[in-house]
Every structure is written in structure tokens, then in C-alpha cells.
Amino acid sequence: MSEPAKGISRTDVAHLAGLARIDLSDAELDHLASELPAILENVAIVQRAAGDDVEAMSHPLPVNNVFREDVEVPCLTPEEALAMAPASEQQRFLVPKILGEE
Amino acid sequence: MTARDLTKATADELSRTLAAGEASSVEVTQAHIDRIAAVDGAIHAFLHVDAEGALATAADIDKRRAAGEKLHGLAGVPIAVKDIVATIGLPTTCGSAILKGWIPPYDATITQRIKAAGLPILGKTNMDEFAMGSSTEHSAYGPTHNPWDTTRIPGGSGGGSAAAVAAFEAPLAIGTDTGGSIRQPGALTGTVGVKPTYGGVSRYGLVALASSLDQAGPVTRSVLDAALLHELIAGHDPMDSTSINEPTPDVVAAARRAEVKGLRVGVITELGGEGFQAGVRARFDEAVGLLTSAGAEVVEVSLPSLEYALAAYYLVMPSEASSNLARFDAMRYGIRVPPADNDDPSAEQVMASSRDAGFGDEVKRRIILGTYALSSGYYDAYYGSAQKVRTLLSRDFAAAFATVDVLVSPTSPTTAFPLGDKLDDPLSMYLQDVATIPANLVGIPGLSLPIGLADEDNLPVGLQFLAPAKADDRLYNAAAALEALLESKWGGLPLLAQAPELEVAR
Numbered sequence: 001m002s003e004p005a006k007g008i009s010r011t012d013v014a015h016l017a018g019l020a021r022i023d024l025s026d027a028e029l030d031h032l033a034s035e036l037p038a039i040l041e042n043v044a045i046v047q048r049a050a051g052d053d054v055e056a057m058s059h060p061l062p063v064n065n066v067f068r069e070d071v072e073v074p075c076l077t078p079e080e081a082l083a084m085a086p087a088s089e090q091q092r093f094l095v096p097k098i099l100g101e102e
Numbered sequence: 103m104t105a106r107d108l109t110k111a112t113a114d115e116l117s118r119t120l121a122a123g124e125a126s127s128v129e130v131t132q133a134h135i136d137r138i139a140a141v142d143g144a145i146h147a148f149l150h151v152d153a154e155g156a157l158a159t160a161a162d163i164d165k166r167r168a169a170g171e172k173l174h175g176l177a178g179v180p181i182a183v184k185d186i187v188a189t190i191g192l193p194t195t196c197g198s199a200i201l202k203g204w205i206p207p208y209d210a211t212i213t214q215r216i217k218a219a220g221l222p223i224l225g226k227t228n229m230d231e232f233a234m235g236s237s238t239e240h241s242a243y244g245p246t247h248n249p250w251d252t253t254r255i256p257g258g259s260g261g262g263s264a265a266a267v268a269a270f271e272a273p274l275a276i277g278t279d280t281g282g283s284i285r286q287p288g289a290l291t292g293t294v295g296v297k298p299t300y301g302g303v304s305r306y307g308l309v310a311l312a313s314s315l316d317q318a319g320p321v322t323r324s325v326l327d328a329a330l331l332h333e334l335i336a337g338h339d340p341m342d343s344t345s346i347n348e349p350t351p352d353v354v355a356a357a358r359r360a361e362v363k364g365l366r367v368g369v370i371t372e373l374g375g376e377g378f379q380a381g382v383r384a385r386f387d388e389a390v391g392l393l394t395s396a397g398a399e400v401v402e403v404s405l406p407s408l409e410y411a412l413a414a415y416y417l418v419m420p421s422e423a424s425s426n427l428a429r430f431d432a433m434r435y436g437i438r439v440p441p442a443d444n445d446d447p448s449a450e451q452v453m454a455s456s457r458d459a460g461f462g463d464e465v466k467r468r469i470i471l472g473t474y475a476l477s478s479g480y481y482d483a484y485y486g487s488a489q490k491v492r493t494l495l496s497r498d499f500a501a502a503f504a505t506v507d508v509l510v511s512p513t514s515p516t517t518a519f520p521l522g523d524k525l526d527d528p529l530s531m532y533l534q535d536v537a538t539i540p541a542n543l544v545g546i547p548g549l550s551l552p553i554g555l556a557d558e559d560n561l562p563v564g565l566q567f568l569a570p571a572k573a574d575d576r577l578y579n580a581a582a583a584l585e586a587l588l589e590s591k592w593g594g595l596p597l598l599a600q601a602p603e604l605e606v607a608r
Contacts, residue, residue, distance in 0.1 A: 013470060020424060020473045021431070022466060023441065023454035031463075032470055035528060039471060042529060043417050046487040049410040049494060056489035057496060059314050059344070060300040060545020061571060066343040080207035086438035095433050096440075096449040 008036045108133040109270040113179045113327040116273060120167070120178045127160035127167075127178030131222045134180050138224065138271045140606040146246050147256075147266035148225045149185050150193050156180060156222035163220045176330060177220035182272035184263050185226040186233055187318070188307035189213050196309050197229040197241035197259075200436045200460025210307020211339045212276060212318055219334055224272050227262030231462045232427065233283055233311045235259050236534035239525055240464040247521070248291060250561055250601050254518040257287030257534075263321040264291040269604060274331050275321040280311045281415055282514075282538025284319050285550035289513035289564025292552040292597045294328045294581070295321050297538075299571045300545035301346040303332075304339035312422035313344075315415075315542040323598060325551065325582040329357035332574070346572065356575035360582035363397030367580070368506035371404040373537045378515045381556020385563040386512045389553040392587045393510075393580075403502045403509060407494040408540060414491035415539040416532055417475050421485050424472030427465070432456035467528065496544045503570045508580050511537045513550040513564035541568055549577040551585060552597040562597060 010033035017024040024032070078091045087094035103111065103119060108130050111119065119125050135153045142148055163178040183189060186196045188206035190213075195201040209217065216223065230240040238246040238261025246261040248254040249269040256265040263275035264287035277284035279297035288295025296319045303318045310316060320331035336350040369390060374383060394400050431453045432438040439459040440452050447455070461469070475484035502509060514534060524531040541548040550564040565584070569576040589596060 008474065012474070016470045016473045016477075018454075019477075020469050021428075021450065021454045021457055022461065022469065023451075023458040024466065025458070028458075028463075028466065032467060035467065036471065036474075038529060039416070040474075043413040043475075043484070043488075046410055046413045046417060046491050047483055049407065049414075049487065050490035054490045054493050056486055057492035058489055060492075060496075060543070061344070061346070063344055068340055076207050083207060084204055084435045086432060086436070093434050096447055096452045098449050 008040055009033065105129070105133040105136065109137045111273065112324045113176060113273040113322065113330060114324070116179045117175050127163045127222065128157060130178065131156050131160040131180045131224070134224055134272055141269050141604045142271060143607050144247060144252050144604060145249055145265050145269050145271070146244060147227055147262045147269060147271055148182070149195060149197070149228050149243055149262070151225035152192055152223060155191070156224050159220065159222040166220070174219035174334070176334060178222070179274065180222040180224045180272060181216060182224050182227050182263060182266045182275040183213065183216070184260055184276050184278055185229055186278055186309045187212055187276055188309070189223065189226065192223070192226055194226065194309070195243070196233070197231045197243060198460065198462070198465070199242040200430050200457070202437060204435055208307065211304035211341055212335045213307060215335055221274070227260070227266055227275060229262055230259035231465050232309070232423070233259040233278060233280055234423070234464045234468055236282070236286055236531050237524065238262060239521060240462055242462055245521055248518045249604060250292065250518065254520050254561070255290070256518065257290035257514070259283040260287045260321065264288055264293050264295065267291070267293045267321050267323055268598060268601065273323065274327060276318060276335070277321040278308055278316060278318045279542065280315045281419060281542050282535045284321060285538050285548055285564070285566060286514045286534060288321065288550040289552070290518040290562060292562035292601065293321060293323055294325055294549070294551055295319065296328050296332060296549045296577065297541060297547060298332060298336060298574050299346070299547045301344050302350065302547070302572070302574060303336050304342040304345050306339055306341035310426040312419040313426065314422060315419060317542070323596060325578060325585050326354070326357045328549070329353040329578045348572070351573065351575035353575050353578045356578040357582040359579050360586055362393055362580055362583040365398045365508065365580060366506040367393055367398045367400045368403035368502055368509045369400060370408070370509055370511045371402050372408040373511035377533065377536070378512055379517060379556060379558070381558045382512045382514070382516065382563050384557060385554040386565055389565050389584060389588070390510065393584060396583060396587055401506065403506060405495070405498040405502060405540070407491060407498045410491045411495055411540045411543060412532065412536050414488040415535065415543060416471070417484050417488035418492070418543070420468040420472030421475045422472070424469045424476065427469055430457060430460065436460060464528070492543050495540055499544050499546060499570075507569070508576050509568040511566050513537060513566040517556045517559055517561035517563060537566060546571050547574040547577055549581050551581045553584070553588060554597065555600065
């Protein structure tokens with residue numbers, strides 16, 4: 001990939017689409033490759049906003065680990081959990097083959 | 103009241119009408135279902151209407167009321183719910199094709215509270231896909247139209263909830279606000295919209311867009327109605343680890359107080375100049391004048407880091423969204439679309455083709471942008487820098503709230519624009535959020551109040567109040583005061599009384 005400040009190429013977009021698991025068409029890749037450089041140029045100004053002395057803020061209010069009491073509470077039944085699955089079998093999600101043919 | 107009056111009434115009025123036995127919840131609910139049937143063909147605020155379920159709840163409330171049961175104040179008052187909130191038995195699509203027909207097996211905490219209080223749920227409202235957008239044009243199920251001018255957008259992402267309330271299809275609606283999705287549609291449709299303090303309302307059962315920014319809140323036609331709904335949905339929830347474990351400020355009392363004498367109001371220097379429509383600025387200046395005349399102490403306040411807020415938002419939000427939306431993998435829920443040219447595809451290939459088929463352009467754009475910003479080597483430059491901007495902004499707001507009680511700005515730089523106008527210009531669309539996103543980045547509450555019509559196009563303008571975190575009551579006090587001042591100028595009527603009559607289908 002190119003340097004952050006220099007934007008993003010069509011090859012970059014294709015690589016990112018692969019990482020994001022979206023099978024973009026050639027037309028979609030062309031379109032995004034034409035749009036993203038301008039968007040990136042606009043958002044890149046954040047790089048000059050703060051120096052190393054400024055802490056990053058991941059969350060608006062301080063967040064700590066929150067634990068509940070370790071007690072049993074009702075949860076979804078297998079039928080409820082599987083009701084909207086694209087495919088299921090024997091109380092399990094049925095998925096396509098995980099390994100490709102090598 | 104006649105059926106027509108029932109749809110024009112506020113939730114507070116309906117609550118009192120029901121309590122006095124002057125109308126039944128079945129009558130109120132049926133009046134709204136009839137109104138939806140009459141106007142929603144032109145507005146398309148709803149993706150799903152549940153007449154049967156709403157009437158069943160209404161009948162149950164009527165029965166319980168007749169039996170002398172003590173009910174919640176809003177019991178029997180119907181409500182519309184944004185399609186991003188999980189509802190057992192009702193489709194929850196988030197405006198996306200990838201969740202077409204998905205019916206959740208559980209209720210969001212908000213939904214549970216609405217059901218426990220006995221509000222009939224009229225249906226699910228339209229939205230930009232996964233709440234990504236400022237016009238509701240990115241819904242996979244077609245856009246919502248602005249009741250003030252059906253050739254224009256109602257704002258977004260919660261255009262459906264705002265339009266439903268503005269078109270008198272529902273007195274109350276639930277919205278969600280990640281960068282302005284409650285407030286900007288409020289401004290563009292002449293309705294009231296509130297984004298509570300982050301953590302004030304449970305996020306359990308809201309399909310996540312950006313987890314550190316998302317917050318649900320009320321969409322209504324009056325400040326008091328917003329407070330009543332806020333009170334119902336707010337409060338600690340053990341199912342949301344970011345939920346604030348403290349009592350909610352008394353927003354209803356604040357809305358009834360409506361007193362700005364001595365209130366210190368800061369006008370944000372950076373929001374209201376260049377890029378803001380003339381009619382928006384004119385109405386805003388008048389509204390600030392009204393606050394001054396009522397005894398508020400108005401000063402100008404600068405928040406220098408606002409310059410970077412929009413850029414930071416368009417890094418944080420896509421980054422969190424790209425991560426959150428990874429769950430749509432075509433394995434456990436959502437549509438599964440195998441690749442066309444492969445008769446024995448792997449799970450990964452099915453995943454990629456399903457996501458291509460199920461996600462729309464704006465969602466893809468933001469997932470790619472977020473994936474880039476989170477990539478190894480760019481993380482510090484983009485996501486890391488954006489998180490630092492949040493710190494700077496947070497300091498700016500803290501300094502501002504040391505000298506003023508509330509901040510004000512126009513909610514949106516423009517009034518409602520024509521459908522299609524900005525669809526091919528994402529940067530121009532993103533600018534719609536310039537005044538609303540700072541509140542999400544730092545977690546503070548914001549409220550948009552209708553303040554009049556712009557001279558150039560006769561379309562609604564909104565004013566945004568901002569308050570410190572956990573001081574949501576200040577918004578309601580200030581907004582209710584300004585609402586009363588404005589309505590006395592408008593002959594004792596809300597701004598929506600000036601909206602054109604919609605054609606009624608038969």
C-alpha cells in the first residue's frame with residue numbers, strides 16, 4: 001500500500017475488500033477507488049491536530065470491566081437461536097465447507 | 103376528541119385523555135393506524151406496520167385501565183420504533199437487504215421497557231442502511247419523504263421516525279443517534295429529537311453501528327413528550343456494560359420548569375458561519391434573541407478543536423462500523439447468497455458474495471474506509487489520531503461548560519434538500535453532520551428544537567442545545583422555555599401546525 005498521506009489506489013481498494021470479505025465487482029472497485037482519495041484527504045487532517053502528549057480517548061465516559069453476579073439466567077433456546085439461520089441441522093448452524101480445495 | 107384530533111394530540115395530551123376515559127387506547131391506536139394507511143404511501147416512514155399487535159396491546163391496556171390497575175403515564179399511547187431496535191416477532195432489518203425478513207429472538211431493553219409500560223408499537227421505521235447516512239436515501243427499501251415537501255429528504259439516518267412523527271402517524275418514536283441521526287432529521291422535519299448522554303439509555307438490542315458513539319433517544323412533537331419518553335427508556339441496564347449506573351436526571355421536571363432567566367447560554371463560534379444557509383442563520387439568531395429577552399445570559403464560546411471533529415468522526419465511525427458489521431457473515435443470520443460462478447464455494451467465498459449482495463454502496467464505502475483506517479501501519483495515523491481529537495474536543499467542551507450552562511448552534515447547516523441531491527457526493531452529505539457529531543464524539547447530550555421556517559424555502563430549521571454529560575435535564579429546561587417563547591409567537595401552536603396538509607389516500 002502507498003503512504004497514508006498519498007491516498008489509496010484501486011489495488012489498495014481490492015486488497016481492503018478482500019480483508020473486509022466483500023466480493024466487490026469491477027465497477028464497484030472503480031467507483032470506490034475514485035471516491036476514497038478525496039475522503040481520505042479530508043479525514044487526514046486529524047494527523048496534525050494533536051501531538052504525542054495527547055492521550056487517545058476510546059470512549060466518552062470512563063469504562064471499566066463490568067461483571068455481573070455469576071448466576072444462571074435464562075438464555076435463548078436452540079430453536080430460537082437457529083430460527084433465522086440460513087441453514088441448520090441437528091441443532092447446529094449448517095455452513096459451507098470451511099477449507100478450500102488445495 | 104375526534105379521530106383527527108387524536109393524531110394531532112401530543113403524547114402528554116393523549117395520556118391525560120386516556121386517563122380521563124375520554125378515549126380508549128384502541129381508538130387512539132386505530133386513529134394512528136388509519137393515518138398511516140392514509141399518508142404513508144407518500145411518506146414511506148414505515149418499513150413494517152403491526153396493526154394487529156398494536157391493537158392487541160391497546161385492548162389489553164384498556165381492559166387493565168377499566169379494572170382499575172395503576173398504569174404507566176404513557177400506557178396506551180402508541181409509538182413507532184426505528185428498525186435498528188430488536189423487537190420479538192417484528193422484522194428488524196436496519197434498512198439493509200442483508201437482514202431482509204430477520205425477526206429477532208429477543209427484545210432490546212428499550213423494547214422491553216416500552217412493552218412493560220404498555221405502549222402499543224405501531225411498527226418499525228425506515229432508516230439509512232445500518233444508520234449510515236443523513237437522508238434516509240441509503241435504505242435498501244427506498245427513501246422516506248419529508249412531510250413538509252415530499253420531493254425532499256427527511257434527514258437521516260432516522261428519517262422514518264422523524265417523518266412518522268411529523269406526519270402525525272405516531273405521537274412518539276424511538277430514534278438512534280451516532281452522529282446526528284435523531285437531531286438532524288428532527289431539524290429537517292420540524293420535530294423534537296434528543297440524543298441522551300452516552301450510557302444514559304441502554305444499547306442492549308440496538309444493532310451496533312459505532313459502539314462508542316451510538317445512543318438511542320426520543321423523537322416527538324414537543325419537548326415535554328420527549329422528556330416523558332426519555333424518562334421511560336433511560337436508566338441503568340446490567341445488559342449494557344457502558345450503561346451509567348446512576349439515577350437519570352429528572353428530565354420531566356426540567357421540561358415543566360422551562361425557565362431560562364439567569365441561564366448562561368454559549369453560542370458556538372465555529373458553528374453557524376460559512377456553509378450555513380442564510381435562512382438557518384436568521385432563525386437561529388432570532389431564537390438566541392428570544393432567549394436573551396427571556397433573561398438568559400448569552401455569550402459566544404469558541405471550541406477550537408471543532409475544526410477536526412468531522413474528520414475524526416469519519417474515521418472513528420467507519421472503523422467501529424467495519425468491525426461491528428463483520429458479524430454479518432451469512433452463517434448464523436441474514437441472507438446467504440452463494441457466488442454465481444462457483445458450484446462448490448467455501449464458507450469464505452459465500453461470506454464475501456453474501457456481503458456484496460446484502461450491503462449497499464454507503465455501507466461498503468464505510469467498511470472499506472474503516473478497514474483502511476484500522477490497517478496495520480495506518481492505525482496510529484488515522485484511528486489513533488482521531489481518538490486524540492476526541493480528547494482535545496472533550497477538553498474544549500469542559501472549558502466551555504466551566505463558563506456556560508448550555509451551548510447552542512444550528513442543528514443542521516441546511517434545510518431539507520431534494521431527494522438525490524447529494525447521493526453521489528458523499529463528502530457533501532457528510533457535512534450535514536458537522537454540528538451534531540461533536541456531541542457523539544465526547545458523549546454529551548444534545549436536543550434539536552424546531553425554531554421556524556427558512557425564508558428562502560419555507561422549510562423547518564432546528565436549534566441544537568448541548569449540555570454536559572449527565573446533565574440532560576438542562577436541555578429540557580432550556581428547550582421547553584424556548585419552545586414556549588416561539589409558540590406564543592406562532593399563535594400558541596407548534597411549528598408543525600404550519601406544515602402543508604398531506605394528501606390522504608382512500
